[in-house]
Structure formats: C-alpha cells, structure tokens
C-alpha cells in the first residue's frame with residue numbers, strides 16, 4: 135500500500151490522516167515555551183500566580199507536551215461526542231485521535247492519577263482555531279490548578295470540616311466580591327451525587343478564597359507596575375464577581391469576572407471536580423476543586439500590553455522592557471509602547487459555492503460547510519503576525535440565485551515596521567488566490 139503520511143511535531147513523529155489540519159506556522163511555533171522563557175511577560179505572570187499556590191502543597195508542572203489524545207482533551211473530561219469544541223473548525227487535529235490540546239484541563243486526569251501532594255498547577259501552551267484580532271491568537275497559555283482532599287485521610291472522613299480548617303489557615307483580603315448565588319442550584323449548578331451540601335459549600339469557599347487571593351496579588355503587582363511607570367497613577371477599588379457557569383468536568387461551576395476599565399472581564403473558569411474523573415484516575419476517595427486561567431489576558435492587563443501578537447515578538451524593543459523582572463516580581467513596570475506603524479486596510483469579497491453545486495468535488499466552501507476560521511487560517515498562513523485583525527464587513531444572499539456573498543476587511547500592520555503598500559498588496563493578492571484555491575470561493 136501507500137506509505138503512511140507522517141508529521142514531526144517537536145521531537146516526535148506522528149502519523150497523519152484526513153483529519154490533519156495543523157498548518158506549518160503552528161507546527162513550527164510548538165516549542166517556543168513562552169511560559170518558561172525568563173523575563174517574558176507570560177512567564178512573569180505564571181510566577182506571580184505560582185507564588186500564591188506554593189510548593190509543597192501544590193506541585194508545579196511546566197513541561198507537558200501539547201500533543202494529546204482526544205481521550206485526554208475531551209473524553210476523560212466528559213465532553214459529549216457531538217460537543218462543538220471537537221469540530222475541525224475549532225481544534226487542530228494531528229490525526230483523528232490526536233489533537234493539539236485546546237486547554238490545560240487535558241492533563242487533569244493524568245495529574246490526579248500521578249499527584250503525590252494536595253494539589254498542582256500546570257502551565258502550558260494551548261491551541262485553538264479562532265478569529266484574528268488584538269486579543270485572539272491561535273496559540274495562547276493557560277494555567278490549570280487543583281486542590282484535593284482524601285476522604286480516607288481526613289479525620290473521621292469529614293471532608294467539610296477538614297476543608298473549613300484549611301480555609302481558616304488562608305489569609306483574608308478586603309477586595310469587593312459580588313457572589314449573589316447559593317453554592318449550588320438544583321438546575322443551574324447542581325450538587326454532585328455523593329457530595330453532601332456541606333462538602334460542596336466548603337469546597338466552594340476554599341476555591342473562591344484561594345482564587346480571590348490570587349487576583350488580589352495580581353492587582354497589587356499591577357498597581358506597582360502602573361505606579362513605577364506613572365507616579366501619578368490612581369487606582370480604582372478592585373471589584374470581582376462570581377458567576378454560575380457550566381463545564382462538563384466540574385459541578386457546581388463558576389467563572390470569575392474582574393471589573394476592569396469599565397467592563398466585566400472574564401478571567402477564569404472553575405468548579406468542584408466531577409467524581410467520575412477521580413474514579414477514572416484511580417483515586418476515588420479524593421474530592422477537590424479545579425480552575426483554569428488564561429495567562430495572556432492577565433499579562434495584558436498587568437503590563438498594559440495592547441496586542442496579543444507582541445508576546446510572540448523577538449524585538450528587543452519589546453522583550454528588553456521586561457529584563458530582570460523574573461527575579462524580582464515586586465519591581466514590575468508597565469510596557470511602554472514603541473511607535474505604532476500605519477494600518478493598511480484591504481477588503482476581499484467573494485461568493486460561496488451554493489450548497490447544491492456538485493462541481494469541484496472535495497472543495498470545502500460551499501455555503502453549508504463554510505467556516506469563518508478557515509478564512510482566518512488562510513490569512514494567518516499568508517500574512518503571519520503582519521495581520522492585526524480580520525472583520526466581516528458585509529454578508530448577503532442574492533435574492534434570485536440564492537448564493538451567499540461575504541466581504542472581509544483585513545488590517546495589515548506590522549508591529550515592527552511600516553509596510554509598503556506594495557507589500558500589503560502582495561499579501562492581499564496571495565490571500566485572495568488561496569481563498570480560491572483552498573476554499574473554492576469565487577472572487578467578486
């Protein structure tokens with residue numbers, strides 16, 4: 135037969151199949167490891183959070199490989215087979231059963247199985263096919279945290295009491311916290327079978343206090359950084375709120391939002407770990423909580439970094455500003471933008487193939503299975519980090535033919551230099567050609 139197609143990611147060779155959709159630019163960024171690069175703002179952010187979840191209570195893991203099985207990323211966590219997160223439009227597949235992790239929760243089950251302490255933190259790069267703008271990049275970083283108690287090890291098997299005793303050992307804080315909902319709600323945020331109300335309440339209280347203390351720390355470092363850059367800086371009182379949430383692997387679940395520059399900003403997901411995961415991990419007598427937080431968003435507000443692409447910059451005008459900070463988390467400074475180069479906007483308009491069209495077998499973009507992330511990826515493949523954002527500016531369906539037309543506006547702007555109009559045109563023509571070649575659209 136034909137030789138099995140393969141791809142090399144990091145040090146390992148993987149077989150590929152028709153599910154494979156990892157573009158070369160993504161494959162070659164695996165291994166940058168921004169979260170452990172000394173003096174990188176993502177790494178500094180990680181260290182600040184780690185300081186609030188110290189060893190030996192929490193084990194810190196920073197080197198897990200990003201290539202995981204669909205079992206680790208989805209099945210072990212109770213994602214149903216038809217969950218939209220599994221779609222090829224949203225997730226990078228190496229092959230049908232192997233993905234680039236979409237979240238650090240992919241390691242939860244294995245970490246619970248191997249865990250020899252009371253908790254852990256896992257920091258890592260995660261991968262999602264997504265829109266292009268100043269806050270979205272197909273690779274970003276998350277930190278997963280968990281804290282567990284063992285029914286067989288706490289006095290009298292009384293989890294609630296053991297957890298309340300641990301809460302009493304935590305510091306308090308004076309941040310304003312809105313938390314209007316009861317710890318559990320029969321429909322919206324159910325108690326797990328096998329957990330008593332007292333246990334869930336204690337676990338919720340420990341989770342919330344621990345994460346609030348983390349937020350207090352982040353903002354106290356952020357305030358110092360702001361003052362170091364602008365001595366006249368006046369901060370507003372810090373305000374956060376807990377929102378009921380849903381994740382397939384926790385119940386009850388919450389998101390934490392921070393009131394920041396006039397808006398509520400979602401910063402983390404969390405909840406009481408589903409007992410099923412401890413059972414599959416071979417530690418059925420454990421109970422505990424887990425959270426996941428995005429590091430880019432925190433780093434952007436900590437240092438006032440305006441564009442997520444900057445984290446990938448190798449420009450000394452960016453990296454040089456953070457020198458020495460990894461060694462002294464109490465002497466942070468905000469990022470001072472270097473000049474912003476001019477934007478160059480170009481539009482591309484095209485017709486999708488009508489769904490009934492049988493021409494061009496194998497071409498994907500008929501109206502029914504067109505996905506915007508395919509456009510985003512083509513633009514990224516061609517323009518790389520020279521594209522600041524892509525927005526849909528027009529969409530209509532022709533009244534007679536029923537064909538659908540779309541128009542996207544691409545903003546070409548380098549972070550590092552001024553692009554000439556010729557360069558932008560070259561990128562744009564290539565994008566247009568690739569849209570035709572790869573998606574089979576018809577340019578207008």
Ligand code: PHE
Pocket residue numbers: 236237238239278381384402403404405424425426427
């Ligand atoms: N993995 C979730 C996400 O990426 C966050 C999460 C982690 C939620 C742990 C609950 C517990 O959105």
